[in-house]
Every structure is written in structure tokens, then in C-alpha cells.
Amino acid sequence: MMTITLADLIPLQPLLLVTLTVVIVMSAIAARRNYLGAYLVTAAGLLVAAFTAFYMMLPSADYQVTPLLIVDSYSLFFTGLICATAACICVFSYSYFSDLDDQKEEYFLLLAIATIGSIVLVSSNHFVSMVIGIETLSMSLYGMVAYSVQSDQSAKNSLEAAVKYLILSAAASGFLLFGMALIYAQTGTLEFSSIINGPVTSGLGEGFSVTALLLLFAGLAFKLSLAPFHMWTPDVYEGSPLPATIYLATIGKVATFVVLLRLIINGEVLSLEPVTQAISVVAMISIMVGNLLALRQENLKRILAYSSIAHMGYLLIALIASIDSGGTISVEAITVYLVAYVVMTLGAFGIASNLSTSRAELDNIEDYRGLFWRKPLLATIFTGMLLSLAGIPLTVGFIGKFYVFLSGVESQLWGLIVILIIGSGIGLYYYLRIVYRMVLTQKESMDPDITASSGDFGSQVVLVIAFCLLLFLGVYPTLLASLVESISLYVL
């Protein structure tokens, strides 16, 4: 019988802070609706949680709170990253939804609850907490994706996107749960670390474990939109209101990838060769499918959706590299790449969000024609984000790619490296296409609404911070590298 003491709750401070924020915002909405108030309280709560997490992370932390949650420096780092990102998304959301003709306050509630789910996910090393985390995150995301559905001039196809996401996500959860059930049948526990090394019930062999793990991986691959489980991604990205897309693309991916990382490393899953091969194939398909399908898209959200498929493929290469690297390099590569991915995805979508409102979204790349001469600051930031996504030096995206290449070289994954080079080469084309649009001269016939829209100050501040971070980490990655080196030890 286990009892939870007060001391156990102290490591959970960030989680509790976000929960407290939810309770406050909910009670406040019940008492009196105030859009600005809900926004400020949520953003402040998330920021405080982020700082608390970063503060607790240093110099080191390692607590197992009940068998369900592990709060170590690694999970605290991602808790901080997720809370900070969520606060940034709050800023984008505030201006985006400000002229929505519907109740707006509950949006922040959903956003904060989704963040709770993400925090649970990154702190999980147990199947139960993993399911709780994933479902909390997904349930809130359904609401966020469909948030502007009642509005007349909402983002296109918001309902379609929400239903698609709901059904496919539920199917993916089914895979996950079935996989977990199979593993439980074999080992009798639900901890990650006992998947391979746990007690094996006689009669159930390796094939049983492989099936279970492949089902688990398929479920997570749905959430990570890895090909061939990626079909929902472009439609949902396109149909959601932009801030919800950002949430899905950044926090949704990062939290799921961290739990996948813990599952693979703690469970020593890669010692089963069929699983490794399956993951390699998924990585290859994702890189090729993501990059190739992005080539001919005209919609910015769809381009970034396909590009995120490819980026998840790059991350899988680093994950596979953990198979026989002696050091922590592949965990470091994943961590650095996830940080880079969050910064650049947040920035790229943030530009679009900053220029859009819930009534008029700028999601066609033709809308960005001449942006360089119209709004030099935003265009410069956007260019930086796109070049970072393409992995060009001076940006953090290059540092991420450098780590992935290095981990691939260490484990001698030559085939995957070749695919990575080809994929990045194709990727240059569609990123540069957007950059090229921006430097063209503006057409006379362009809609004055599009050219005149100017984003609000708050989100521009966030964008400038993201841009500075992009350049700083790209030019001087030393601090990030040493931090990541120390926290990565906790995963192994």
C-alpha cells in the first residue's frame, strides 16, 4: 500500500501550478467572463510553471513520484520547454481570437489542460501515466481544433479537422492500449523498464513482444504523424485555427516524442531487431513522403504539416542511432533537435498567426508575396525560421541536424544518412519557394486587407525572442550542448 506524502508533491510543483491555473481560470469564467483576464492568468501561470521547472532542474533532480511519474532533470527540462511554449501560444491566441464572435475564454482553459497532459507525458515511465497524458492532451486538442466551429467566418473546415483528428486519434489509442495489454499479459507489470528485462511468462516468446511493441509504436506514430500514419496531418493542420495548429505541431509532437524516447531507451526495445527494422523503414518513408508531398503545396499550413512529417523522420534516425552508441549522443541529438524544432516551428507558424485573425487566415503562400518589402522585420524572422527548418548554418536548425548526422555516423547508419541528405535536399526547394515569394515585388492586385494587416505587439515580441534564440543557439550552442549533455544522462 502506498501513501503519498507532502514531500512527494514538491517535485510535482510545475504540474500543480498549471492545474491551479486551470482551476483559477475556470472559477473566474464562472464568476465573470473576461477575455483579457483569462489570457493573462493563463499565460502568467504557464510562465511561472516554466520558471519553476527550469529552476528545479538545476543542478540536478531525480525523483520517482509514485510508480507513475518520474521527475528528473530531463523531464523538468521538457516541462519547462512545454510550459514556455504554451505561454507563447497563449500570446498568439489572444490576438488571433480577439474578434471571434463566440465565447472565447474557455479556449485558454483547454490550452492549459492540454499542457497538463503534456507534462504528464514527458514525466511518464509507466504505461498508465502515458495513457492518462496522451488522452488528456488529445481530448483538449479536439476542442481546440474545433474551437471556431460556431463562428460564421471561421478557419476553413474546422469541424472536419476536429472529427478527423478525433476518430484517427481514438483509433491510435486503441492500438496503444492493445499493445500495452499484450505487454501486460507477458510481463505482468506496466513499467517501461520491464518490457524486455521483466519476468517472461512461459509460452509467450519474442514474437509476442515484437507484436506488442509494433502496435505501441504504430499508436505513437499516429500521434507523431509519421508516414504511413500521417494521412490526417495536412488536413487537420489546415482546418484548425492557427494557434491550435501551433499547439499540435509543437507541444503535441514534443511530448509524444519524449515518451517514445523513454519507452525505447528504458525498455531497451531496439534489442529486438524486427522493431528496429520497422522503425528504420518508417523513418525512411516519413522523410521521403513528407518532403516529396510538400513540394507542390500552395498552402502554408499544409507545407509545414508535410515538413513536420519529414522532421519527425529525421528524429527517428537519432532514435535508431541509440541502438549501439556507447555514449548519450543520440539522446542529446533528440533533445537538441526537439528544442530546435519547437523554436522554428513556433516561429514559422507564429508569423502566420501574427498576420492572421480568426476571420482571415493568411495560409496561402501567395499571400506572403512581397512581405520582405512590406514588413521587413516579420519577413526576416520568417526567413530565419524557414532556413532553420532547412538546416542552414547560423540557425539552431543546423545544430539540430548536425547532432542527427553525428549520431547517425556514430552508429554507422549509412543508408539512413543518405536518405536524410536526399530529404534535406528536396526540402530546400519548398522552403526556398516561400522565401522567394517574400522577396518578390508585391502585386498591384493584392487584397488590401492582406497587405495592411499588422499583427499585435505581444506576438511580435514573442517572435523576436524566438528569432534571437534561433540565432543565439545557432551561433553559440555551447550552453545548450552542455546542458543537454548533463540532462541526457537521466534518460539512460
Added chain:
Amino acid sequence: MILIWLISILFIGGLIAWASESYDKNYPRLVALITVVLDFVLMFMLLQTEPTSAGWISSFEAEWIPRFGISLYFALDGLSLLLLLLTGFLGVVAIGSAWDEIKVQPGFFYFNLLWTLAGVVGVFTALDLFLFFFFWEVMLIPMYFIIAIWGHENKSYAAMKFFIFTQVTGMLMLVSILVLAYAHYTQFGVYSFKYEDLISVNVSSSLQFWVMLGFFIAFTTKLPSVPFHSWLPDAHSQAPTAGSVILAGILLKTGAYGLIRFTIPLFPEASASFAPVAMALASISILYCAKVAFAQTDIKRLIAYTSVSHMGFVTLGVYAWNEQALQGAVMTMLAHGLSAAALFMLAGGLQHRIHTRNMSDMGGLWVRVPRMAVVALFFSVAALGMPGLGNFIGEFLALLGAFQANILFTVIAAFGLIFASVYSLWVIQRVFHGEFSSEHYDDSRLTDLSRREMVYFGMMMGGLIWMGMYPQPFLDLSQPVLAQLLNSTELVISNLVSTQ
């Protein structure tokens, strides 16, 4: 420390040039000119410095990413200094050629120009391979913008092609660098990207070939050499004049520099066995591109193909890997930098005046623009290798050295000299001789070279004559470096032979 200044002056100057546009449209070009001249003066000061015992005229080292043993390690020797001087000189010339041509967004233009130059200076001085790769990529992005924004009718395609070719092959080089660094880690327990450390790393001979190939492809794409040359004619014909000057004059030389500094010293064994293939590719480049140049009607494409052809002599000289051939390769790099840049400026000047690059529309221009015709004749005969001018010294030495290494390919490549005279004189004949007719274009703005233009061309002519008549100072500067490189690889190769 002075090396850091060389680079940061250009970076900072670029930012100031961009910012100064909001005060006056004419400020950016002034800021850019001052910046580059300042840099050029600093480079000249380096000429006075005596090299240390290790051969470095100046060096700088500081930690950057200690996790992987990556440092800000810059060092300069005679070879780098020669190329830096070329960079500074052509930087001034490029700004001169853009002076009146760039009217749209001048601030951003000069920002890109200066940042490209900063990347090039970084490439010529960086001796940490990660840092080298960093600058290798940094010079691409501004060049992309120069072509994509200020280019001609098909600029989108040309800029994209340029970027994808160089970036993808650059990634091959990155993988090769990482393999070397990891090999250092497995042998010595720490990562290092330092040039001296990586030279001493042993890579298994089967892997060595592939790693060498990564470097080779990246450098020969930039050089360019057949079969990776197809981006160059497009990039050149679409780029604005200043872009072509930088591209032909300096950027192509970074590829040759990479071959001399990195590919062969890092992989002497694999390179020695690969040399016949590389020399064959060089000969094919020389002959094939000379032939293709002859078939062009677009004057800029023609010059672009002749560039590929002339750079073939550089590859040939480098892979012959003896002192004469290397001296020849370096001289060809310098002389071709001047002559190709001048020819592109002439072509760009013509396009600016009559808005066409099509040679079949031209003819008889000698009557209207005599000064320009004389200048064009000078640089054409320089390019075809007339004795007394720099290109002759370079190509002659390269062939002389290559003859000792591989007779067959040298004989084949020597035919390139004949082809070069054919297409060079053919251009002069089609553009400047014959009957003057302006039915295909508007000749109202067809004026002869201005005094400012004459100054630039005069400077470049002077440089070529100097190199042709008295090349000794140039040879003296690069000789110790090349001798040392030859020495180090000879040791490795003979060691290998003796252990086997």
C-alpha cells in the same frame, strides 16, 4: 586577432550598409566600399608579417563548442593570403560594377554582398573543419538572395539550382567531416575538428575512399567540374553583374582551395589512387565545356562555360600534386579570377546598355564603343592564355607539372588552349566586328565605358600584366605552403609504402 577583424568588419559593415538605407539611398554603396577597402588595407598589412615556424602568418584560436572539441580556429598562410587579396580586390571591383546598376533595395544588396565576402574570408582562413563548413554555407545564403532578388528573367530557377547543388553536396562534406571527427574520437577518446588533428587520423582504407569522395564532390561542385557544373551557366547568366564577379572571381576558387588544403592532405592515399579519375574529369571539363561554350548565343553563358573549362586546368594541376603543377593551379586561380570577373563585367555592362545578352543580335559594336572593344579584346586574349599575361603563366605551369604526372591527360588537356583561342576570338568577332546594326535592340543608351569603369578595368589589366611579366612575388608567397603540403603527404605516402 586580425583575422577576426577581417571577418567581423565585413559582417558589421553589412549590417550598417543595410541600416543606412533608411537615411539615404546612396549610403549603402559608400558604406560597402569603405568596409571592403578597410578590409583590403588590413590584408595588405598582413603581407608585412613574417610567418612563424609553423608557417602561419597569423592565427587565432578560441573555444567554441567544447563538447565536440570545436574551436574558432583561424590561421593564415601565404596561399590563404593570396586568395584573400584576390577577394578584397574583387570585392572592390564588384561594388564598383554594382555602383549604378543596383537601384532597387540597395541596402539589402550590399548587406548580402558583404556577407558573402565575409563567408569567403572565413572559408579561406578557417582551419577547424566545423568552422570551415559553417562559413562554406554562410556564403551561400546571401549569394542566393543576390541572384534571386536582383537577377534577370529566370532568376528563381537559377537561384534555386545554385542553392540546392551547393547545399546538398555540402551535406556530403559534412558527413565526411563527421566521420573524420568520430574516427578521431575512437582513436584518441575525444572529438576534434582541428585540421592538424584530423590529418593524423587513420580511417580504414575502404571508408577513406568514400570520405574523400564527400569532400571531392563538394569542392568540384563549387569549382565546378564536369559532371557537377550544370548550375553554373544558369547562375551566371541570371545573376546581376556584381554577383557574377563574386561568383566567378572568388566563389569558384573556394572549391579549388578546398581541394588543395583539405581533400588531398587529409586523404593522401585515397587521393593518389583517385588522381587519374580526377585528371580525366578535368580534361573532360576543359574540352567539353570549351566545345559547349562555342555553341552558346548568350554571352554570359558562354563566359560561364569558359570558366568551367579554365577551372579544369586547376583540377588538373592540383591532382598532379607536384610543386610546378600546384603553382600553376594557384596562378590560374588568381589570373582567372581577374580575367573572368572582367569579362562578366563587360557582358553585364553590355546588357545594361542594350538589354540583351544575345550575341546574334550584336555586331559591329567596335564603331560605337571603341574603348569597350579594346578592353574586351585584352581580357579575351588574356583568357586564351597569351604569353605575357597571368593566365599563361598559370596554365603553362599547370600543364608542365601535370606532364610529369600523367602524359595522356596533359596532352588531351593542352588542346583546351587551342579551343580557348577559337571561342575567345569568335566572341570578339561576333560582338565587335562586322556591320553595326541596332534593329534588335534600342541603342539609345549605348555609351562607351565611363571613366570610373576604365579605372576598374585598368586596375585588373595591371594585375594581369604584373602576374604575366613578374609572377615571382606571387610564387614566393605560395611556394613554402605548397612545399609543406607536398612534404606532409609524401611522408604519409612513403610511410604507408614502407609499412606494407
